[in-house]
Amino acid sequence: MSLAFGAVIRVLEQGLVYAVMAVGVYLSSRVLDFPDLTVDGSFPMGAAIAARLLTVGVHPFAGTLLVPVAGFFAGAATGMLNTKLRISNLLAGILTMTALYSVNLRIMGRANVPLLRTGTVLTVLQNKGIPPGVSAFLLFCIVVAVVKLVIDLFLRTEFGLALRATGDNEAMIRSLGVNTDSMKIMGIGLANALVALSGALVAQYQGFADIGMGIGTVVAGLASVIIGEAIIPPRSVGMGTLGAIIGSIIYRFAVFLALRLGFAPTDLKLVTAVLVIAALSSKSIKQRIDNSERRKAVRDVGTEVSL
Amino acid sequence: MLELRSLCKKFQTSTGNGRMALNNVTLSLQPNDFVTIIGSNGAGKSTLLNVIAGVFPADSGQIVIDGEDVTSLPEHRRASLMGRVFQDPMQGTAGSMSIEENMAMAYKRGMRRGLSKGVSVKHRDFFREKLATLGLGLEDRLQEPVKLLSGGQRQALALLMATLSRPKLLLLDEHTAALDPRTAQEIQELTNEIAGRGNLAVLMVTHNLRLALSVGTRTIMMHEGEIVLDVSDPERSEMTVSDLLKRFHDARGEQLSDDRILLEV
Structure with a gap:
């Protein structure tokens, strides 16, 4: 019984930590209507930067909070390729993702960086007296709640309205004086800031950063968004982000069940x-x-x- | 108010020969001019509006709005000077966003958009008041997504949004053509009322010759990228549709025989 309960908590933790990425994918795919493949590169980039910073002794929280900045620039690069150089949105994402593979190897110095001996955000919490069994769950709950709150509020600001309109009716919002190119660059940047943050947390949670950990991220994110939409009709911004979070949790349960059914992790x-x-x-x-x-x-x- | 000087715009065609969509168009509008624009398909009416709005640049010529040379400004930098309503009601509003959010975006036309609340309580009262003037009951549906509205309601909202921040120029691109006759008439009446409030120059493209003569203060006819006819009141108010076609014949030395323009007479 307690073993099953433990397993459920572990799956919840995964669902929450990947939910940060799913909210990012929700921003690009649903709010901006931009199929962004940068995600497969910015997710491991977040992990790589966190791993590098932590191994050289940067405070885990400071290091983790720096990661979204880098993620923003990765996304903004895709946005610029698309808007300034007129490269199609899919190809722009693929180009950035491919480039990031080399960048990530440079950051890490090798293909895999273990984080078992360095301090992580989780060990910081555990040193503060929070039991190891709940520290990850607690932290990820707080992170997801803050991300959801901030993104919901942001999407209701003047700037946020213009961002949503860029995805809904670009010609119309441009005729109202909005530079839709900048909106896309900022929006894709913001989405990848969240994705990179998620990557940084996942690396610390699983105890290593790996060059291959980004493969399939965008598909997992899309799966979460789609599952979320099926369960919670996205009538408002808040419902949309909530859907992505719930979807992420359900998706991780589906993965857990698939493993239980005997699928190999590689399947x-x-x-x-x-x-x-x-x-x-x-x-x-x-x-x-x-x-x-x-x-x-x-x-x-x-x-x-x-x- | 609006000065167009020798505007030219050439489009590439699949045959390789360019087509002159605008051929040396010169036009001057007074602050309260309400100009209806007619002409057959491909005459350059929509191209004219697109070039004024900055959707694409003119090849040559100059555009001055309210004393400001906007010829080289991109579309979003001209937005504060003009409002625009398109033919397709879907095009003027963001369907997934609420009525009040659409209004709020129009309210900030051409202004910097920061991180303050998109729809404040103060705005909401103002929007409600403005929407009430439409008489469609939209003031009680502020939080509903625009996609739930009918085409006519959406177009009325688009028209309100186009003029909410009191721009000096209003561009209407066959904005009643996609609506049923009764709704089209209501939207047209609303247009006339907004134009009548003054301090607004209107350019309205229409295929309906009778409508073109019955509303506004001035009518221009375009043909193959040129303005071939330009009549103002009081001369215009005496004109009938057949006068208009005769004047076209006299000016061009050819019969106007486009099916579409005649069908809607």
């Missing part, structure tokens, strides 16, 4: 991809079924009339 990317495909295609498949039923109904009526 998880495939499982995730299938999950996302299923979620994305459910609408079009449902439509097709509805249409064929309608055709059938029309055909039946036609037969009756001809009789």
